[in-house]
Amino acid sequence: MAGHIPLSYVGKSSGKKSAEEPLAIRVLLISVALSFLFLFLLLPLLAIFIKAFEQGMGLYIASITDPDALSAIKLTLLVVVLTVPLNALFGIAAAWAITKFDFKGKSILITIIDLPFAISPVIAGLVFVLLFSSHGLFGDFLFEHDIKILFAVPGIVLATLFVTFPFVARELIPLMQSQGSAEEEASLTLGANGWKTFWLVTLPNIKWGLLYGVILCNARAVGEFGAVSVVSGHIRGLTNTMPLHIEILYNEYQFSAAFAVASLMSILAIVTLILKNIVEWKAGEHG
Amino acid sequence: MSIQIKDVSKAFGSFQALQDINLDIETGELVALLGPSGSGKTSLLRIIAGLEASDNGVILFGDEEMTHIRTTERKVGFVFQHYALFKHMTVADNVAYGLKVRSKKERPSKKEIKEKVKELLSLVKLDAFADRYPSQLSGGQRQRVALARALAVEPKVLLLDEPFGALDAKVRKELRRWLRRLHDDFHITSIFVTHDQEEALDVADRIVVMNEGKIEQIGSPEEVYEHPNSPFVYDFLGNVNVFHGRLEDGTWRNGADSLHQQALAYVRPHDVAIERQKSAEDAVQAEIVHIHVVGRTVHVELKQGDTDRFLEAELTKDRYRELDLKPGETVFVRPNQLKVFIPEDYSI
Amino acid sequence: MAKKKWKKHSILPGFGLSLGFTTLYVSLLVLLPLAMIFVNTASMSWADFWATVTEPRVVASYKLSFGAAFAAACINVVFGVLIAWVLVRYSFPGKRVIDGLVDLPFALPTAVAGIALTTLYAETGWVGQFLSFKVAFTPIGITIALTFIGLPFVVRMVQPVLQNFDQETKEASAILGASRLQTFVKVIVPEILPAALTGFALAFARALGEYGSVVFIAGNMPMKTEITPLLIMTKLEQYDYEGATAIAAVMLVISFVLLLFINGLQWWTNRKFAHS
Numbered sequence: 014m015a016g017h018i019p020l021s022y023v024g025k026s027s028g029k030k031s032a033e034e035p036l037a038i039r040v041l042l043i044s045v046a047l048s049f050l051f052l053f054l055l056l057p058l059l060a061i062f063i064k065a066f067e068q069g070m071g072l073y074i075a076s077i078t079d080p081d082a083l084s085a086i087k088l089t090l091l092v093v094v095l096t097v098p099l100n101a102l103f104g105i106a107a108a109w110a111i112t113k114f115d116f117k118g119k120s121i122l123i124t125i126i127d128l129p130f131a132i133s134p135v136i137a138g139l140v141f142v143l144l145f146s147s148h149g150l151f152g153d154f155l156f157e158h159d160i161k162i163l164f165a166v167p168g169i170v171l172a173t174l175f176v177t178f179p180f181v182a183r184e185l186i187p188l189m190q191s192q193g194s195a196e197e198e199a200s201l202t203l204g205a206n207g208w209k210t211f212w213l214v215t216l217p218n219i220k221w222g223l224l225y226g227v228i229l230c231n232a233r234a235v236g237e238f239g240a241v242s243v244v245s246g247h248i249r250g251l252t253n254t255m256p257l258h259i260e261i262l263y264n265e266y267q268f269s270a271a272f273a274v275a276s277l278m279s280i281l282a283i284v285t286l287i288l289k290n291i292v293e294w295k296a297g298e299h300g
Numbered sequence: 301m302s303i304q305i306k307d308v309s310k311a312f313g314s315f316q317a318l319q320d321i322n323l324d325i326e327t328g329e330l331v332a333l334l335g336p337s338g339s340g341k342t343s344l345l346r347i348i349a350g351l352e353a354s355d356n357g358v359i360l361f362g363d364e365e366m367t368h369i370r371t372t373e374r375k376v377g378f379v380f381q382h383y384a385l386f387k388h389m390t391v392a393d394n395v396a397y398g399l400k401v402r403s404k405k406e407r408p409s410k411k412e413i414k415e416k417v418k419e420l421l422s423l424v425k426l427d428a429f430a431d432r433y434p435s436q437l438s439g440g441q442r443q444r445v446a447l448a449r450a451l452a453v454e455p456k457v458l459l460l461d462e463p464f465g466a467l468d469a470k471v472r473k474e475l476r477r478w479l480r481r482l483h484d485d486f487h488i489t490s491i492f493v494t495h496d497q498e499e500a501l502d503v504a505d506r507i508v509v510m511n512e513g514k515i516e517q518i519g520s521p522e523e524v525y526e527h528p529n530s531p532f533v534y535d536f537l538g539n540v541n542v543f544h545g546r547l548e549d550g551t552w553r554n555g556a557d558s559l560h561q562q563a564l565a566y567v568r569p570h571d572v573a574i575e576r577q578k579s580a581e582d583a584v585q586a587e588i589v590h591i592h593v594v595g596r597t598v599h600v601e602l603k604q605g606d607t608d609r610f611l612e613a614e615l616t617k618d619r620y621r622e623l624d625l626k627p628g629e630t631v632f633v634r635p636n637q638l639k640v641f642i643p644e645d646y647s648i
Numbered sequence: 649m650a651k652k653k654w655k656k657h658s659i660l661p662g663f664g665l666s667l668g669f670t671t672l673y674v675s676l677l678v679l680l681p682l683a684m685i686f687v688n689t690a691s692m693s694w695a696d697f698w699a700t701v702t703e704p705r706v707v708a709s710y711k712l713s714f715g716a717a718f719a720a721a722c723i724n725v726v727f728g729v730l731i732a733w734v735l736v737r738y739s740f741p742g743k744r745v746i747d748g749l750v751d752l753p754f755a756l757p758t759a760v761a762g763i764a765l766t767t768l769y770a771e772t773g774w775v776g777q778f779l780s781f782k783v784a785f786t787p788i789g790i791t792i793a794l795t796f797i798g799l800p801f802v803v804r805m806v807q808p809v810l811q812n813f814d815q816e817t818k819e820a821s822a823i824l825g826a827s828r829l830q831t832f833v834k835v836i837v838p839e840i841l842p843a844a845l846t847g848f849a850l851a852f853a854r855a856l857g858e859y860g861s862v863v864f865i866a867g868n869m870p871m872k873t874e875i876t877p878l879l880i881m882t883k884l885e886q887y888d889y890e891g892a893t894a895i896a897a898v899m900l901v902i903s904f905v906l907l908l909f910i911n912g913l914q915w916w917t918n919r920k921f922a923h924s
Contacts, residue, residue, distance in 0.1 A: 034828070039738055046734040047746070049727045052775070053796055054752050057764035060774065064767060103673050110666040114658050124911065125674055128682070131907040133857025135877040136896045139884065140681035143688055148889060150684060175677055195384035197660055198351055201371045202378040203398035203453055207661030213401065217388040229754065236757025238860030239877065243884060256759040256860065263763050263864065272767075275760040282755035289755075290748045351659050371659050 061279050064272035076262075076273035084250045085258035085274070091166070092254060093234045096173045101227050104181025109215075112189035113197070126182050129175055137175045138243025141168055164246025169254065172240040177233045184226030188219055221296035228292065232285045236278060301362050301456035301489050302327045303348065308357030310343055317343045319513040321357070325506075328487040330480070332500035335510035336536070341493045342461055344510070348491065349459050350374045361456060377450030377488075379460040383442045385434040391445050392417050392430040398453035420448040423482075440471040447479075451486075460492035464499065476503050497537045501525060509533050531641050534566045541567045541611040543584075543635060552640045554582040565638040572613035574600065574623060575632045583632040586611070588625055593617070600625060602633060682900070689897040692890060700894040705870050706879060710898075713876040716787055717855035720794035724851045725844055728802025735803070736810040750804070753797045758860025765793050766864040785867030790875065793861040798851030805847035805917075809840050842917040849913055853906045857899070 034042075066073055076082060107126060111119060129137065144150050145162040155162060162168045196218065200210040216223075238256040245252040247261065255278055262271035303325040310318040318340045325331050333341040346352040348359060350371035359366045366374055386394050395417045399408055408416065421427050424444035434442055443463060450458060463479070464472040480503050483490055494500050500507045501521040509516040509524055509532075517524050517533045528534040545552050546560035556562050575583065585605035592599045598620040600613045613633060615623075625631065689697060700706070735747050753761065769776045769783040769792060776783055783789045813836070859877040867873045874882075876899060883892035 042730060043734050043738055043740055046727070046731045050731065050746060050749065053792075053799060054749055056774070057761060057768060057796070058752065058756075060768050061760065061764045064764075103670065106666040106673075107670040109662060110670050113660045114663050114667070116663075116667070122670070122674070124907065125678060127907060127911075128678055128903075131853050131857075131903040131910075132682075133859065133877045133880075133896075133899055133903070135859050135880050136685070136857070136900060139880060139892060139896050140684050142884065143684040143889070143893065144681055146889070150687075171677070175681065178673075178677060194660060195380050195382060196386055198371075199378065199380060199384040199386070199449075200397070200401075201659060202349060202351070202374075202376060203401065203449065204372055204375070205397070205401035206372055209401045210660075211662070213397075214386055217386075232755045236755075236760070238757060238759040239858075239881075242859075243881065256757050259757075259759050259763065260864075268767070271763060275757075275763060278757050278760050282752065282757070282760075285755040286748050286751055289751065290744075353659075 061275050065276040068269040073273045076270035081249050085253045085255045089255045092173050095170050096234050097231050100178045100230050101181045104185050107182040108185035108189050126179050134239030137240040138172050141171050141244050168244035169241050172244045173234050173237050176237050176240045177230045180230035181226035184222050188222040225292045228288050304360040306358040308354045310354050316513050330483045330490045330505045332504035332507045333493045334500040334507050339510040340513040341510045345459050345493050349376050349378050375456050377455030377458040379446045379450050379463050381462040383446040390431050395448045395452050424448045439467050458488045458490040539569050563640050565640050567635040567638045569612045569614035571637040573634045573636050578632045583634040586633050588627050588629050685897050688893045697894050700891050701898050708871045709874050709876040709879045716790040717852050719791045720855050721848045721852040723795050724798045724802045725848045732803045732806040751800050762861040762864035784865050789865040793865050794855035797861050798855050801850040802847030805843040806840050809843045846913040849910045
């Protein structure tokens, strides 16, 4: 189950454009579609920015430079820096194993990789509570060794890893499947060893797909709320990520401050969309 | 470098791709592996290259056993059916790849690599395309890049998998002549896989005809064409007419009956003689269905009077004029040269 | 070379390393944690388990979650197909930007979407003030949030199918005398049906588990506007780990079934793709 459409499907417009419907129908369909998109996508986005600046620039700056906000931003960045590379590495390894070899249990593995997409983020958080809380499987062990995972940064990282781990793999598997192994075989017959083949042939061929997966993985890692909410413990200044910080501000009726931080995340979302489209375009160009 | 293949077998699941293959290839030979799809020819080529492992059997290059040597160390040049050029590298980088990936000790200097690439590109007549990407080349040009890339590492053995399969007829013909000349200049032991009999007959020193995982016949193009040793080879190499007949005291007679051993006679169209008068006992009455004139030869399609089977004869234009044949006329046909097979051994 | 029966020979290197790493990673990060749900549930007696997962408040949450997710997925199919149609077949100014914007729900953090939608649909909000009925803090609000987060699924599934769709097939149908409506129903609908269904199932599965965008707009009143993921969260906050785990086990099983269903649908879609 993909959370998005693999890059290999994107950007292959047939170029055929014929609108044989009468103008009236066309205008009607376009207006209905655009109204829906305006109401559901554009209006919420606009609302975030307008609400963020409602109380003036001063409050906006103050909201995003508040020590708690800054620590939330730092924590979010830390989580991203830890989870995205790990999941990218996993995605490459999984795609390599799945697309280059035939082995029993392959389709089960693919289904397992899809699992986190199908599971509620709340459950994703809950499973780590069951593992690491004081009543959990490793509870006594962690207590004895004075290791804190739950309601601390490691728990947040683990929950985020869980939720975001299919993105890169889901992107690379169809891509590498469609590319086949002929170029790798050619490289081996020319005397290159496995690592050289990977670096010089495979990686350049999958770079756009990899980047695409990383962008999506990154967006989700930054914005994950449910799973992180379960394991974080909401300790201000310590275990609050940006989305959690927004929740607290909102629930305390500090709407402008909440929307100020939300606007930062929205800018990031827009940048993500732009990057995503650039990568789609680049990948389409290079076939 | 000579190649010896001893008792090589390979199965994919329950499918027996190769069965006890034995084949010796001499140094400098250009050998075609010819057969229909699924005959195991590509599997054999990939096993020789080390891209596939055989279930049992031995591969020798010269005196050296290669069976467990990895592809990377076999020093074979392999040209893939769909070229498998590195999409993200220029033509020059593609050709240089095999030299650049060598370990520091064995790697030639940058200047040497550059010169080697230049030399190879001029050999394949692509000097002007060094900085292009594979996507900017035609099929024939890509195939030449693939060949230059394979030759760059100075392989002892050159293996080509359906090298001209994806090209159109005219380019294919040009390229295979060119490959033949290239081989005559360099004398690298070469094996190429093809399903096109004309290509095999045209290019190869020797042809290995394969069917259902086994070698049917090995021989020079003339041998396999003129003296096929099985109905399969007969059928696969060129058009053939089948006469249903019987064995009487060791000689073949047209027309099957229940008293004698059944036997089929295989006759090439140019060995079918057409006559106005019945000159021999075994001549068969036939009706002319169609006449095509193709260049200097005339193809005559006939319906055998006694069996309703169709057969094809090939005449020279002179003979055709002499006989003055017209569609719908009744004539007599007689095999000039035939090869007899007993039907129990096979099915056609 | 040692031959392993379960793996076909390949000359490409790195099988052990890549599969080993993959398996270890998946086991530690996904399988072991998920197994905890079932291990912990198994320690409950069946009677306890059944009582927990059929408690009226829990049943009400299932009804709400399923109902709202289903409604949202239905809205998404209708508008998703329409948007895909318009984006593929017509040209109008700003089309590329709008096409890119469709993915916004994937890129925007759910909490951000949640507070934005709540602000819009509150009684005094930009949209809410014009409506004669309450949206925020009702099941309608929940449906709106779930529609938002599920929107890209149907559009992105149907778009490539429409793009690949053979113009000739459609023209042939028109030449054969079919009216526009007949062409649509007989030719286009069967073609996009697998993709639209897959999109529906993806949107539904996502909506069923969604938390971030819903909690703000839902109001979270027990029996009325409390979705199942939120109920799990509430139980956790009350340190009722058993209750939370039991409900999670029910949801997990539903997710598995949906996942299998979706895999089947995608297989069907791909087969259709392969034909064209």
